[in-house]
Amino acid sequence: TLLSSKPANASNSSVSIRGGTYKTDPAWFNVPSNVLDATTRKLHLQKDHPVYITRQIIESNFPSPTYKYYNEYNPVVSTHQNFDSLGFPPNHPGRALSDTYYINDKTLLRTHTSAHQADTFRADESEGYLISADVYRRDAIDRSHYPVFHQMEGARSWDRNKVPNGDIAAAVRAGLKTLPKHNVEVEDPNPPYHDERNPLQDCHSAAEAQAIGEHLKRSLENMVVDVFSRAKAAALREDPTFVDEPLRMRWVEAYFPFTSPSWELEVYYAGDWLEVLGCGVVRQSLYNNAGVPSQLGWAFGIGIDRIAMLLFKIPDIRLFWSQDQRFLSQFTGVSDNLDKLNRFAPFSKYPPCPKDVSFWLASTSPAGGNTKGNFHENDVMEIVRNVAGDVVEDVRLIDEFVHPKTGRKSMAYRIVYRSLERTLTNEEANSFHESVREALVRELGVELR
Numbered sequence: 001t002l003l004s005s006k007p008a009n010a011s012n013s014s015v016s017i018r019g020g021t022y023k024t025d026p027a028w029f030n031v032p033s034n035v036l037d038a039t040t041r042k043l044h045l046q047k048d049h050p051v052y053i054t055r056q057i058i059e060s061n062f063p064s065p066t067y068k069y070y071n072e073y074n075p076v077v078s079t080h081q082n083f084d085s086l087g088f089p090p091n092h093p094g095r096a097l098s099d100t101y102y103i104n105d106k107t108l109l110r111t112h113t114s115a116h117q118a119d120t121f122r123a124d125e126s127e128g129y130l131i132s133a134d135v136y137r138r139d140a141i142d143r144s145h146y147p148v149f150h151q152m153e154g155a156r157s158w159d160r161n162k163v164p165n166g167d168i169a170a171a172v173r174a175g176l177k178t179l180p181k182h183n184v185e186v187e188d189p190n191p192p193y194h195d196e197r198n199p200l201q202d203c204h205s206a207a208e209a210q211a212i213g214e215h216l217k218r219s220l221e222n223m224v225v226d227v228f229s230r231a232k233a234a235a236l237r238e239d240p241t242f243v244d245e246p247l248r249m250r251w252v253e254a255y256f257p258f259t260s261p262s263w264e265l266e267v268y269y270a271g272d273w274l275e276v277l278g279c280g281v282v283r284q285s286l287y288n289n290a291g292v293p294s295q296l297g298w299a300f301g302i303g304i305d306r307i308a309m310l311l312f313k314i315p316d317i318r319l320f321w322s323q324d325q326r327f328l329s330q331f332t333g334v335s336d337n338l339d340k341l342n343r344f345a346p347f348s349k350y351p352p353c354p355k356d357v358s359f360w361l362a363s364t365s366p367a368g369g370n371t372k373g374n375f376h377e378n379d380v381m382e383i384v385r386n387v388a389g390d391v392v393e394d395v396r397l398i399d400e401f402v403h404p405k406t407g408r409k410s411m412a413y414r415i416v417y418r419s420l421e422r423t424l425t426n427e428e429a430n431s432f433h434e435s436v437r438e439a440l441v442r443e444l445g446v447e448l449r
């Protein structure tokens with residue numbers, strides 16, 4: 001196949017993940033060994049790890065018994081759980097082999113915690129739930145994107161048959177009054193719903209959707225405000241003269257097949273807006289299919305690693321995977337006493353080694369390739385990741401053009417090699433880069449320029 005990313009046991013017809021054994025289909029199986037290894041790590045359950053601590057802090061903003069916690073769901077799910085149950089159309093690009101890690105045609109590594117929404121709505125008796133888990137995506141490489149990361153799903157539901165007078169809007173508004181009010185200014189130019197861009201569902205009244213949206217947004221803003229106040233307290237413990245930049249948040253309209261209306265929340269961080277979560281009013285079909293048609297409510301999905309970056313001031317998402325004691329020992333004891341939270345103290349910053357590669361695309365890719373004949377940038381990302389692992393900091397398209405006579409397309413990428421743990425020699429970087437160049441030719445059939 002096209003993938004360089006053959007796991008060590010690719011010749012086997014099955015793969016073991018977290019105690020389960022799954023039949024692999026060579027036409028679908030595309031999980032590289034570094035990703036397979038990551039399935040054993042469960043950073044959200046590793047005490048004193050920043051991802052674990054961040055999970056604790058977010059959970060504390062959604063307390064039991066209103067919310068019930070599920071942190072042990074298996075990462076191997078069906079295409080039904082990950083896509084169909086959520087209303088993803090059959091041709092949705094997220095289903096492609098270029099975006100998702102498959103075991104076989106019906107089995108994959110979940111790409112989001114929403115894969116467990118339907119099952120949890122069906123099984124859960126409480127008013128709300130939180131699900132934390134490792135998730136997997138073939139994705140770009142940079143400081144805030146990694147092929148394995150962690151999400152927390154949250155949902156809060158109200159039952160038409162259980163609220164006073166069946167008045168959902170009044171019940172949600174009453175709930176909203178019990179939530180703390182923060183005093184941070186939030187940019188939210190969006191209407192509660194929008195007929196074309198972000199529609200109300202037929203089965204909801206405007207008042208219901210509006211109340212649910214407000215409850216959702218306030219709950220999430222409070223969580224981010226809490227994270228920031230803990231980060232600020234930590235900074236002040238280290239340096240009483242510390243003055244931080246004011247927290248900035250903004251809401252952006254979004255689209256998910258399983259919520260409407262939908263939004264994303266962005267936080268200003270290190271000179272840029274960082275998307276931290278997606279959310280919305282749950283599509284009624286999810287409740288109906290889960291056998292609880294009298295319920296309605298909201299759901300969200302947070303990137304835990306992204307929140308952890310904000311909380312600990314961690315500059316690069318790769319650091320979470322470090323087994324270096326200079327990283328891990330910095331957080332010892334925090335899980336048992338969140339008031340001891342401290343920000344990350346970088347060990348010395350090692351120099352970056354940027355290297356460029358440019359190539360002509362093959363007019364037709366080799367048959368049988370996982371990109372089905374089309375060049376896909378995620379194949380470049382994965383080839384680089386497979387060759388150089390966590391030594392890759394960033395991969396970016398820097399130039400692209402079509403030759404006016406031949407019609408051939410040229411692409412140029414800049415790859416930044418940088419270790420978080422030591423200085424790379426130029427020879428090492430060159431040798432990684434040479435292997436990347438060879439792999440691009442071998443696996444994508446491109447012609448180097």
Ligand code: FA5
Nearest residue numbers: 112114139145146149275276277278279299300301303
């Ligand atoms: C989702 O995954 C939806 N399931 C979220 C959702 C849940 C919407 C419930 C509505 C209701 P999205 O693909 O935007 O949405 O990812 C959610 C968050 O995961 C992002 O905001 C970001 O914080 C984080 N994230 C996404 N890709 C990566 C990545 N490659 N590395 C690290 N974090 C990521």
Ligand code: MG
Nearest residue numbers: 264275277278
């Ligand atoms: Mg998003």
